[in-house]
Amino acid sequence: xxxxxxxxxxxxxxxxxxxxxxxxxxxxxxxxxxxxxxxxxxxxxxxxxxxxxxxxxxxxxxxxxxxxxxxxxxxxxxxxxxxxxxxxxxxxxxxxxxxxxxxxxxxxxxxxxxxxxxxxxxxxxxxxxxxxxxxxxxxxxxxxxxxxxxxxxxxxxxxxxxxxxxxxxxxxxxxxxxxxxxxxxxxxxxxxxxxxxxxxxxxxxxxxxxxxxxxxxxxxxxxxxxxxxxxxxxxxxxxxxxxxxxxxxxxxxxxxxxxxxxxxxxxxxxxxxxxxxxxxxxxxxxxxxxxxxxx
Amino acid sequence: xxxxxxxxxxxxxxxxxxxxxxxxxxxxxxxxxxxxxxxxxxxxxxxxxxxxxxxxxxxxxxxxxxxxxxxxxxxxxxxxxxxxxxxxxxxxxxx
Numbered sequence: 001x002x003x004x005x006x007x008x009x010x011x012x013x014x015x016x017x018x019x020x021x022x023x024x025x026x027x028x029x030x031x032x033x034x035x036x037x038x039x040x041x042x043x044x045x046x047x048x049x050x051x052x053x054x055x056x057x058x059x060x061x062x063x064x065x066x067x068x069x070x071x072x073x074x075x076x077x078x079x080x081x082x083x084x085x086x087x088x089x090x091x092x093x094x095x096x097x098x099x100x101x102x103x104x105x106x107x108x109x110x111x112x113x114x115x116x117x118x119x120x121x122x123x124x125x126x127x128x129x130x131x132x133x134x135x136x137x138x139x140x141x142x143x144x145x146x147x148x149x150x151x152x153x154x155x156x157x158x159x160x161x162x163x164x165x166x167x168x169x170x171x172x173x174x175x176x177x178x179x180x181x182x183x184x185x186x187x188x189x190x191x192x193x194x195x196x197x198x199x200x201x202x203x204x205x206x207x208x209x210x211x212x213x214x215x216x217x218x219x220x221x222x223x224x225x226x227x228x229x230x231x232x233x234x235x236x237x238x239x240x241x242x243x244x245x246x247x248x249x250x251x252x253x254x255x256x257x258x259x260x261x262x263x264x265x266x267x268x269x270x271x272x273x274x275x276x277x278x279x280x281x282x283x284x285x286x287x288x289x290x291x292x293x294x295x
Numbered sequence: 296x297x298x299x300x301x302x303x304x305x306x307x308x309x310x311x312x313x314x315x316x317x318x319x320x321x322x323x324x325x326x327x328x329x330x331x332x333x334x335x336x337x338x339x340x341x342x343x344x345x346x347x348x349x350x351x352x353x354x355x356x357x358x359x360x361x362x363x364x365x366x367x368x369x370x371x372x373x374x375x376x377x378x379x380x381x382x383x384x385x386x387x388x389x390x
Contacts, residue, residue: 140320141319141351144350159317159320161320162350163318166318281373
C-alpha cells in the first residue's frame with residue numbers, strides 16, 4: 001500500500017481555473033488520479049475539460065466526495081485556501097505554492113494543529129505526492145516514477161525528489177510512495193511524519209531520504225531513525241559546498257552560523273545507521289543493492 | 296528568465312563553462328529550452344554550455360535544443376554526465 005493517498009483518493013483542485021492549476025490538474029488526471037472537482041469562487045457551475053468547478057471546497061466535497069485537495073493558488077490566497085479545505089473536512093491537503101511568508105506558514109501550522117487535527121498539510125512549496133501507478137497529486141512528471149515497491153521516498157527539494165524517482169527507475173526499482181515535503185521553514189508534514197508512515201507500511205521495505213542544508217529537521221529525523229526505524233534508510237544531503245549565511249534557492253535552505261551544514265546532517269544520519277550517499281546517483285545505486293538483498 | 300540568467304552568467308569573465316541542469320516539475324523544459332535559444336540569438340555566449348533537461352515537457356525541450364546544438368552547446372542525458380562534461384570543458388579534472 002501507499003502512504004497518505006492511494007488509487008481511491010478523490011482530489012479537488014483549488015485554483016483549477018488558473019494557468020498552473022489547469023495544467024497540472026489535467027496532467028494529474030491524465031496520469032490516472034481521480035481529479036473530481038475544481039474550486040474557484042465566482043466560477044461555480046463552470047467546468048475545466050469536464051471537471052466540475054465549485055465556488056467552495058465544502059460544495060465540491062458534498063457533491064463529489066473529494067477527500068484530498070491540491071492547492072494551486074498564489075501566495076496571497078494560499079493560506080486561506082488551505083484553511084478552507086481544512087474547515088471543509090478535507091483530510092489531506094497538498095500545497096505547491098512558493099512564496100508564502102514564514103509567519104503565515106507558522107500561523108496555518110498552529111491553526112491546523114489546534115482546530116483541524118484531522119487534516120494533514122503537505123507543503124507549502126513542495127512538488128506533492130505520487131504513488132506511482134496509483135495517483136499523482138502535484139507537479140511531478142509522473143513518467144519518471146516506477147510503480148510497485150519496495151522503496152518509499154521522502155525529500156525536501158522538488159528537483160531532488162524527481163532525481164530520486166529517476167535514479168530508482170533507471171535501476172528498475174519501484175516506489176510505493178514518494179513524498180515531497182517542500183523547502184520552506186515551516187512544512188506541514190516533516191521527515192519524521194513520513195518515516196513513521198513508511199515504517200508502518202508493510203509494502204515499503206526501505207526508505208530513501210533526501211535532505212538539504214538549513215534547519216535541524218534532518219538531525220531530528222536521524223534521532224528518529226536510530227530510535228524507531230527497523231527498515232534501512234539511504235540518505236543524501238544537498239549543499240555540501242554551500243557558503244554559510246546564503247539562502248540556497250529555498251527559503252529554509254540556509255546555514256546559520258555553524259548550524260544546518262550538510263556535513264553535520266550527514267554525520268547525524270550516518271551515526272543513526274543510515275547509509276549516506278555523496279550524490280543522488282550513488283543513493284540510487286546503494287538503494288538498488290539493498291533492495292536486491294531483501295528476501 | 297532563462298535568457299536573462301544566461302546573460303548575467305555570460306557577463307562574468309571568470310566563467311569557463313556553463314552547466315544548465317534542470318529537472319522540471321512546475322518548471323517546463325520547453326520554456327527553459329526556448330530561453331536558451333533566445334539567449335543564444337541575443338548575445339554571444341562566451342563559454343561553452345552543457346545542458347541537461349529532464350522532467351516536465353522534457354521531450355519537447357530536447358527537440359527545441361536540437362536546433363541550436365553545436366560543439367559549444369552540448370546536451371547531456373544525465374546530471375552526472377553533464378557535470379563531468381562541464382568540468383572537462385572548463386579545463387578541470389573529472390573525478
